[in-house]
Amino acid sequence: LYALRLDGSKGAILTGADIENIKFGKEKEAESYAITIEFKKEAIPVWADATRANINNVIAIVLDNQVIYAPKLKSVIEGGKCEITGKFTESEAKFIAALGNNGILPMSFKVIR
Numbered sequence: 298l299y300a301l302r303l304d305g306s307k308g309a310i311l312t313g314a315d316i317e318n319i320k321f322g323k324e325k326e327a328e329s330y331a332i333t334i335e336f337k338k339e340a341i342p343v344w345a346d347a348t349r350a351n352i353n354n355v356i357a358i359v360l361d362n363q364v365i366y367a368p369k370l371k372s373v374i375e376g377g378k379c380e381i382t383g384k385f386t387e388s389e390a391k392f393i394a395a396l397g398n399n400g401i402l403p404m405s406f407k408v409i410r
Contacts, residue, residue, distance in 0.1 A: 301357055301359075301364075309359070310343065310347045310356070311336065311340050311343060311344060311347075313397070315336055315339070315340035315343070315344075316334060316335070316336060316337065316340075317335040317336060317337045317377075318334075318398055319332060319333065319334050319335075319393065319394045319396075319397035319398050320332070320333045320335075321333070321385070321387075321390035321391060321393070322390075324382055327384075329382070329383075329384040329385055329386070330385040330386065330389070330390035331380050331381060331382045331383075331385065331390070332380070332381045332385065332390055332393055332394060333378060333379070333380050333381075334378070334380075334381070334397070335377060335378045336377045336378075337377075338377070340377070341375075341376070341377035344377065344379070345373065345374060345375045348370055348372070348373045348374045348375075348379075349373045351370050352370055352371070352372065352373070353370065353371075354369070354370055355367045355368065355369050355370070356368060356370050358381075358393075360396060365393065365396075366381065366383070366393070368381050368382075368383060
């Protein structure tokens with residue numbers, strides 16, 4: 298169960314429409330996989346501001362109104378690319394990447410309080 302803080306009338310910090318692409322790959326020196334999300338140019342400053350304001354908070358990745366992953370934000374992300382680690386299996390990482398790269402989906406990023 299998560300309590301999500303909504304960002305005004307928009308409801309989410311960013312949505313699937315703000316994602317350029319999602320990739321996955323094996324983590325360095327680990328047996329698990331990581332997911333890399335690259336945001337569109339217009340979304341980069343929004344993401345940087347959101348990460349700056351939410352260090353040590355959890356940001357929920359929401360798909361079809363369900364939290365699919367909720368990583369803890371460890372640093373400001375200014376370049377528009379972020380990596381999510383968390384001991385994903387290859388099939389989990391492939392699944393999330395496939396969902397995110399499948400056009401504009403009802404995906405969003407929200408701060409968890």
